[in-house]
Amino acid sequence: MGKEVRHLQHKDGRYYARLGIPVALRSIIGKRDFTTALGADRTAALDQLPAAIAAMKAEIAAAKRQLAAPKRDYRPAPSPKRQLAPVEIAHQHLEARLAFDTEVRAGGSDLIGIGSPNPKYVRQLRDIAAGRRPDPLPEPIRLALDFAKRHGPLADEAATLRMLARAELVALDTEMHRDEGEPDPPVPADLIPPKLEADKQSPRILSEDSTKTLGELLPRLLQERKPTPSTAREYEVMVRQFEELIDPPPAIHEITRRTVQRFKDRLLEAPSSATKRFPGMTLPEAIEANRKRADPYPGLDPKTVNDKTLMRLNGLLNWAVRQDIIPDNPASGVKAEITGGKVKAPPRVPFAAGDLTKLFAPSLFGKAPEETRWAMLIGLFAGLRPSESAQMRLDSVRRERGVLCLVVEEETKTEGSRRMVPVHSTLIGLGFERYVAGLRSTNATHLFPGWYADGMRAKQEAEANGSTVLNQFFPRFIPRRFNVTYRKNAGIADPRKDFYSFRHTFKTGLSSAGVERGLMDQLCGHRDGSAGSVYVHSVSVEALKEAVERLVFDGFDATTIKT
Known part of the structure; x- marks a missing residue:
């Protein structure tokens, strides 16, 4: 077992x-x-x-x-003086009555279709609709009236009673139609609020879903698309931000280009990492709190707004167009302007020859765990991203036309990242094939079984919390230990030189060796291409092998490396 x-x-x-x-x-x-x-x-x-x-x-x-304690509601409390018009109260009552009837029928209750409405009750309703108020009021009408009064003082109680009685009579008539298997009769015009009637005539309303908010439509989109947990989380965050910043949340057919522009402008006012820096606050509260700080936190980066929030808003609205919910996407083409500024220092730089000598010194390198040693070597001589190395299966280490290659074909940053990288002769000389054979003999499935297992556990925990980003979990292990401990022990203090710098060193070495740009991009996974491009090469594997073998690091003697 x-x-x-x-x-x-x-x-x-x-x-x-x-x-x-x-x-x-x-x-x-x-x-x-x-x-x-x-x-x-x-x-x-x-x-x-x-x-x-x-x-x-x-x-x-x-x-x-x-x-957890509920977040404070930033929206102002409704005015106690605000009172729905009699037609609005009656319409809400009618909708609630019919919704309840639908629910009962869906449950297969034996109460459905057992008889006609009570004649006495019908007479009372007709009297009330005609302006004659019985004493006492029928219980359903009294309860509906009391519910309406809890919203504030009634502008016209007599008119409200008349409209409620009309709504109840229509509900009874509709139930009888349903008992006979007939379609619902149309709602009388005097029971349709003017705004709702105007909405129904809007050319942007194509279906009943057109009057729903983004928050109401999101579950349907997620059910149909079945996105990854991280993508679903991004959609949920976008909708939350939209409905906090655009208050009250509009129906999807009411969203205009100006609405999206206003949403984008308000996003750019929001501090970055708002939920962490201002826990428990909504975005409007966080914006206000950040303004009051002596040293306000920086705002959201325009590129983040474009590539995350507006991209997900476009995705939801494009889906709504395809579902015939709205006729067009008002967010199409709306972008945050990305302007020039100070030239930033590069976040990472390649290792110098002296750095490599320190990193691969036998006294330090020889004490590192085996997986760490091979992860460093593959980063330097193959240029793989940490997440690519961590996920590489042993089946992806194979020969193509007689050339031993690392085939990047697992979950990658982009489709263009899928590629083949011939194994450098230095790695072969250091015993890479023996390392792979040893793993196969233990029935391992991955090139770095420990690293892969750690990353997958982190991934499952992140997905359970709904906060994943593609491959964010793999750099937490070997690369983090390298950045925190190994680099320090090697005497390298420059924070721009970290584990990812092996990849930069690989590409810089190819460039220094005169490798043509197209070949270099293909080896580094910077080339655009289809999912199947790894199997249909514009460049032969022999040419890739020749390019990789031109890689040398002047000033660093790779023969001193001991695995």
């Missing part, structure tokens, strides 16, 4: 994912633990287990948020 796997339960020949629920959350979730069936095949069950546990943890995280 194999060794026991955490959260995997085997019972009666079938496998289940099981996760206990903290005691404090059981009253919210309504059970003691989660259980999800994974089938009878152990291999398939293991494949499904991480996603199942991540979904369970996401529900636990949502329950924890319910326990």
Whole structure:
């Protein structure tokens, strides 16, 4: 059966994912633990287990948020003097009555269609609609009137009573049509509020969903698209920001280009990392609090606004266009202006020859864990991104036309990142093939099994909290240990020289060797291309091998490296 796997339960020949629920959350979730069936095949069950546990943890995280103190509502409280017009009160009552009837019918209740309305009740309703008020009022009308009064003083109680009676009569008539299997009759014009009637005539309203807000439509988009947890989180954050900054939240058909411009302008006023710097505050509150600081935090970067928030808003509105909810996308082409400024120092720079001598000194390099040593070497002689190295399967280390290659084909930064990098002869001389053979003999699946396992655990935890970004979890391990400890021990203090600098050193070395720009970009994964471009090369693997072998680092003797 194999060794026991955490959260995997085997019972009666079938496998289940099981996760206990903290005691404090059981009253919210309504059970003691989660259980999800994974089938009878152990291999398939293991494949499904991480996603199942991540979904369970996401529900636990949502329950924890319910326990937390609610955020203050930045929106002003409705004026107690504001009172709905009689037609608005009656329309709301009619909608609530019909919605309840629909719910009862969906539940298959035996009460449906058992008889006609009470004649006495109908007579009372007709009297009230004609302006004659009985004493006492029928209970449904009295309750509806009391509910309306809780919103504030009635402008015209008699008119409100008449309209409520009209709405109740229409509801009874509609229920009888439904009992006979007939379609609902049209709502009388005098029970349709003027604004709603105007909305119904708007050319931007194409369906009933056109009058819903972004927050109301988002669950449908997520259900249809089934995005990754990180993408879903970005959509949720965008909608939250939109509905905090554009108050009250408009129906989707009411969103105009000016609405989107106003949203973009307000976003640019927001401080970066607002939820961390101003916990518990909405964006409008965070903007105001930041203004009052003696040294305000910097605002959101325009590129972030474009590439994250506005991109997700465009995605939601484009989906709405395709669903015939709105006729066009008012956010199309709206961008935050990115202006020039001071030239920033590069965040990373290549290692100098002296740096490489220190980093690969036998006294230091020889004491590093085996995975760390090979991760450094592959970064220097193959230029792989940390997330590419961490995810590389042993099956992706293979020969193409007789040339041993590292084939980058797992989850990558972009489709253009998929590529083949021939293994440099220095790596082969240092025993790279022996390293791979040793891993295969232990039934390992990845080039860096420990690093990969650490990264996947971090990924599952991040997805459970709904805060993932593609591959953000892999740099937390070998690269972080290198940046925090190894680099310091090597005597390298420049913060711009970190683990990622191996990749910069690789590309700089190719450029210094006179490798043509197209070849260099293809080796580094900077070339645009389709998902299948790794198999259909515009450049032969022999040419790539020749380019890689031109890589040398003047002033650094690679023969001193000992693995």
